[in-house]
Amino acid sequence: MAKASSVKDVAARAGVSLGTVSNVLNRPERVSPDTRARVEQAMRDLGFVRNESARQLRAGRSRTLAYVLLDARNPFFTDVAEGAERAAEGAGLSLFMCHSDNRAARERDYLAHLVEQRVQGILVTPVDPDAAALAEVRRNGTPVVIVDRTRSDDEFCSVAVDDVLGGRLAVEHLIDTGHTRVAFIGGPDSIGQVRDRLEGARRAWSDAGLPEDQLTIVPTASLTVVEGRSAGERVMGISKRRRPTAAFCANDLLALGLLQQLSTSGASVPGDLAIVGYDDIEYASAAAVPLTSVRQPRQELGRRAAELVLDEAEDPDHVHQQVTFTPELIARRSTLG
Amino acid sequence: MAKASSVKDVAARAGVSLGTVSNVLNRPERVSPDTRARVEQAMRDLGFVRNESARQLRAGRSRTLAYVLLDARNPFFTDVAEGAERAAEGAGLSLFMCHSDNRAARERDYLAHLVEQRVQGILVTPVDPDAAALAEVRRNGTPVVIVDRTRSDDEFCSVAVDDVLGGRLAVEHLIDTGHTRVAFIGGPDSIGQVRDRLEGARRAWSDAGLPEDQLTIVPTASLTVVEGRSAGERVMGISKRRRPTAAFCANDLLALGLLQQLSTSGASVPGDLAIVGYDDIEYASAAAVPLTSVRQPRQELGRRAAELVLDEAEDPDHVHQQVTFTPELIARRSTLG
DNA sequence: CGGTCCCGTTGAAACCTTTCAACCCAAGGA
DNA sequence: TCCTTGGGTTGAAAGGTTTCAACGGGACCG
Structure with a gap:
């Protein structure tokens, strides 16, 4: 060589x-x-x-964007990344994905490395959206956009999806299809998204004038298939007379677990229980009974984030924006029979 | 700023x-x-x-590895990436993931960019393992290791899993649990992995002295849940007397689809049909009937690939190695009842 | 034939860091 | 007092690219 x-x-x-x-x-x-x-x-x-280093040294800027994400195994994030990737490709840039694996320390290392590399911009779904580290990154000269999280101040651009609205859409759909006893399945409520989706569900419920005690909360310890199954057992354990006729799950994994539990125990979906999930992951439409789910514009999220970070990099008059996207309900057999 | x-x-x-x-x-x-x-x-x-560019310019080498992968949505690749990441972290390097999305052109762009960046090494699961582009990358001075594919020459280090053995393990397990009529579900056979797994299945079958016509091939157009369901219909359409009592699916998505189809139509697993999948993805153990599956040491694959690429980067006496890992059968209820 | 203009090419400067030989100085030994 | 030693610091050079003012020469116009 x-x-x-x-x-x-x-x-x-x-x-x-x-x-x-x-x-x-x-x-x-x-x-x-x-x-x-x-x-x-x-x-x-x-x-x-x-030699890109030399060019960059001279030019003062790189041809790279980076997306620091929490969990590469979650299809949500990879879809966001894909949207960002397309936008980057359009602008003649490369997008590097960095997997923080939900560890603050690893995230910090990546951010530091990226700042030293003088990447044009960083998209990040941070472990903690209010961390001082993010402000530090920007102070050091690299534009940052927060993805799928919001920060309490408005010092950053961010893109997120309106989870309150998503919860509302889900429950309105159930009300429209005639349900008057509904379960909300999800947790822990330390997760902002879970809280927001429940909040939306509650508002839809009370707006429809339905009695509060007919919206049952079934808490889960995490948003996984296994927890969905156990939630299913709890729901089906309720006496038929008082049992909810529909469930809104805080994400699709829970919904899939619930669905598995029901079909294993011989219950019918949506006959015995209608189900709405959240996220519209690929497996949702491929499930034994295709799942009704709330879809978030994932690619669009990534695309917009990339655009914002480029704007921040190039426009001296850049103003930070908090973009909120609108989720969409995809109705399938799990609620329509 | x-x-x-x-x-x-x-x-x-x-x-x-x-x-x-x-x-x-x-x-x-x-x-x-x-x-x-x-x-x-x-x-x-x-x-x-x-300024990392200046440092790199002076030092002649960067502090980065990259993994160019085919499909960020496939948990297999992200697990490999995670293994590589840990190894990189241990060596004080960052790992960037680049998503080629199965497009040769995008892969080429990424490789070119990475070479220009003078990254220390590139791991790649290429669209085409025999592409001249890979040789070009190495000729231009960047070490390359091929992941989960093998090249027809031995000019590169590679890490892969022995799919023939994997197929053998799956079918031996079915034979051991008493099955004498088995279906292999998978396709298209343009995919090397599918061919290898079938080959392993065949060898196990004939080694056990079982008649060739009792190993039924059920071809599929792709390795997806939907195809698995349709394969399920075909298998269950066979008259009970001649129907296989077990199925070996070329990957877990097929197996999950098959499982869904069976439980929808009221058949029991493994009573009516035992199922073995391949890959042991997370959903395999979380399925309604936990799936027996062939596990590949994914993280280990990534870790080893990272080590090899660093060795190639640092050791002047580096010799290319083709590392083959051994898969492992994880038996669960879908074959054991 | 002289002067302009334009195109193509040149060479040096700048970007920022790291390295290394050289240097300074104080302390300790002779 | 002079010399040696060595720790601490310095300043210049190197690394590869891009940019830009300047240059040379041919073509065109008068």
């Missing part, structure tokens, strides 16, 4: 000055066709690869 | 030379405590952040 060759080597081989080589690279139209051909040939001969 | 400050600014403010600032950064033990304190204070005052 011979030492990488530089513009100087290329220039020498092509018999031109190194300024010309640079012109071939950056403004080929300024160079006469035959000179250009000679330079390009020399590049091929030497296996020349432009 | 004031222009970022450099070591020179820090030096001026601290009243020392810029060499000293650099020493504080890189060999703090050489600097007297009070000078160091002064310099560090100046850094804080100015919000100094080391």
